[in-house]
Ligand SMILES: CC1=C(CCC(=O)O)c2cc3nc(cc4[nH]c(cc5[nH]c(cc1n2)c(C)c5CCC(=O)O)c(CCC(=O)O)c4C)C(CCC(=O)O)=C3C
């Protein structure tokens with residue numbers, strides 16, 4: 001890794017994402033890639049495999065990342081910086097190591113990495129840095145150097161699409177009483193030990209305020225969690241969105257907007273864990289629910305990626321909303337460390 005926002009030119013951008021299965025035969029190998037060495041019980045894997053099978057074993061995430069790559073190519077083609085865009089995943093094809101080999105073959109020497117997670121934490125940041133280093137090591141001395149673009153939870157290109165989505169959801173519920181609809185902001189749960197070693201929760205609460213404080217300042221709101229994994233004896237962030245919907249219903253809440261502020265695209269954990277599972281829970285307890293879209297390929301989000309690339313190429317002033325300010329790039333050494341895992 002090289003340092004800072006130096007004005008040196010980069011010669012490529014690489015979009016780095018999670019990856020997902022593209023058919024029934026991919027599901028188990030994909031899940032094994034995700035959970036290797038993570039102590040996730042077999043029963044959990046089988047349960048999640050079934051959830052992927054409900055959608056023919058195809059996660060939406062690869063099509064969505066592909067669409068973002070295409071949109072970014074068009075954006076850079078129109079307005080610069082004039083850089084080729086590559087794409088590599090952590091857990092499924094196109095694998096990052098293969099992409100890195102292709103970049104080396106094409107003569108790329110210095111690349112900028114855009115990760116499809118807006119936040120800090122081991123899973124959302126440090127693990128991607130490790131993936132990049134592992135991919136570079138697999139390629140050898142010809143591998144390009146790679147600098148990771150900063151976290152962007154408080155960038156207007158990420159926040160504005162959520163604001164619009166929340167506005168539209170509230171209008172759709174036809175709400176006239178600003179305090180009637182309860183807002184549940186959701187993000188992927190983490191083991192408490194992993195959460196404690198990063199600013200994940202702090203950044204999520206900041207994003208929640210940037211969205212809700214602007215659109216519906218009087219609406220009751222809270223941050224809740226989804227998609228818990230891991231063995232049952234390991235504590236994870238709570239409450240789960242489903243549990244919270246149940247308890248809210250007992251207090252008379254009958255309208256909820258779910259804002260999946262922890263994610264950048266409507267992938268499996270959004271379409272299954274929220275639109276299928278949480279939506280069923282809401283129906284069961286008599287709550288009318290709307291789910292706000294993630295940024296996806298919203299033109300403002302695509303523009304944000306371009307602007308973040310330019311920020312690193314020419315040292316333009318970093319843009320951020322709210323009190324926390326732009327995250328430093330690169331991450332401080334040792335930030336969001338790997339948690340100690342059971343067994
Ligand atoms: C913070 C975070 C993000 C957000 C940041 C980011 O985007 O990177 C995220 C995203 C995602 N997580 C995803 C899928 C999965 N996550 C799992 C398991 C885990 N996630 C964790 C954390 C996160 N995950 C953790 C701590 C585990 C336990 C294993 C471990 O300690 O590492 C498992 C295993 C099975 C299970 O759910 O138990 C699956 C299948 C998909 C793809 C969805 C699709 O296919 O469309 C996406 C985008």
Ligand SMILES: [Fe+2]
Pocket residue numbers: 120121125126331332335336
């Ligand atoms: Fe980090």
